[in-house]
Amino acid sequence: MTAFVLMWCRPRLREKLVVRLQNDPSVATLEITGGAPDLSMTVFSSSLYSLHESVLSRLGSYPGVDRVEVSIVTTLYGEGSRWRLRAMDAGQVGRLASVTSRDTLDRREMPQLDPVDRSLLDALVIDGRTAFQDLGAQAGVTPATARRRVGRLVDSGVVRVRCDLAAPVFGWPISATIWGKVPANRLQEVCRTLAGSSQVRVAAATTGPNNLMATCWLHSLGEIEAVEATLLERFPFVVVSNRVIDLRSVKRMGRLLGENGRSAGVVPLRPWTD
Known part of the structure; x- marks a missing residue:
């Protein structure tokens, strides 16, 4: 399960809270925002039950959290x-x-992960270029078995290959998220259109107060208005309910980010250990 979590917190405790959240293996991505809410994150969980009982109850209990x-x-x-x-x-x-x-983004059938799969995933999160010989040694299997297992994980969609970059260095210093409400019979059309935009990194249909979420990488703050205007010009029935600007990217897909968005460490994602 994937969930977007918005968090309001007490200002004097925010930095300590950020440290706890960035080291939480269920938190894949963490942003410090410029307004309401104070923090924005993406979390992973093995099921709806564990998302509620383990992940959200844990995150909500951290000192300094006022609202989730x-x-x-x-x-x-x-x-x-x-x-x-x-x-x-x-x-x-x-x-x-x-x-x-x-x-494999839209495929749904996921294999059951055994200890070998989990060991391979831990190693790949740390270094996606790890050779099969080294992967096998870490997982206690032969290189051929490691190659076959990784191939199965990629084909099933458990593993997705991506080459990420330090956005500010490459000219996208601004990350902004739009939340909105869309009639159910037009939601797929709107989401697919957004996903095809060069400025949109993430486009998703969601539950909760809003059923649309889109995160954009932008060259300047003013571009968020242009993105929104283009969206509303094509789909005037969309109601934009919130715009969130990220002040600092703390973590992205398990990678801890330092100055200028460069990788400064890694916290392996382990949604099976909620």
Whole structure:
């Protein structure tokens, strides 16, 4: 299960709270925001039950937390593994697509993970370029078995391959999230359109007060108005209920981020240990 969690906290305890949250293996992504809410995060869990009983109850009990708002992802239309820098021409994209695994974002059948799978996942989160020989040694299996297991994890969608970057260094210093309400019969159309935008990193249908969430990477603060205007011009029935600007990216998909968004460490994601 994937959920977007918005958190309001007491200012004097925010930094201590951020440290606890960034070291929590259920928290995949953590942002310090410029307004309401104070913190925004993406959390993973093995089931709805554990999301409520283990993850959210734990996060909500941390000192300094005043309020928590949860939106569970029902359908993910776009995320980091699909976002593109658009630095290659059509021919280069075609050649790359011919040697990569098929798109698995919308597939639902996930294999049961055993200790070998979990050991492989821990190693890959730390270094996605780890050789199969080293992966096998860490998991206690042969390199051939490690290769076969990783292939199965990729084909099933448990593992998604992505090349991330330090956004401010590459010219996208602004990260902003739009929350909105869309009629149910138009939600898929809106989400798919947003997911196709070069500025949108994440587009999702969610539960909770809003059923639409989209995160954008932007060159300047003023672009958020242009994105919203374009959205409303094409879909005037969309109600934008909140806009959240990220002041600092603390963690992204388990990576702790330092100055200018560069990797400064890693906390392996382990949603099976809620």
